[in-house]
Amino acid sequence: MSQHLKVLKDAGLVTDRTAGTRRVYRLNPAGVAALRDQLDAFWNRALDGYQDVIEQQNEEQP
Numbered sequence: 001m002s003q004h005l006k007v008l009k010d011a012g013l014v015t016d017r018t019a020g021t022r023r024v025y026r027l028n029p030a031g032v033a034a035l036r037d038q039l040d041a042f043w044n045r046a047l048d049g050y051q052d053v054i055e056q057q058n059e060e061q062p
Contacts (some may be wrong), residue, residue: 012031
């Protein structure tokens with residue numbers, strides 16, 4: 001689990017703080033927002049490409 005949390009922390013998706021002998025992790029809203037923007041851009045490009053293919057196929061049909 002700690003390896004996964006380290007990867008998320010390195011990616012800026014979580015932050016941590018020490019509480020006694022424990023480490024408390026919390027989502028980083030800015031990191032999650034940046035990830036969301038990247039995913040939205042990815043899916044918008046993918047869906048636009050799909051729409052272009054469908055429209056091209058419709059134009060080629062008699």
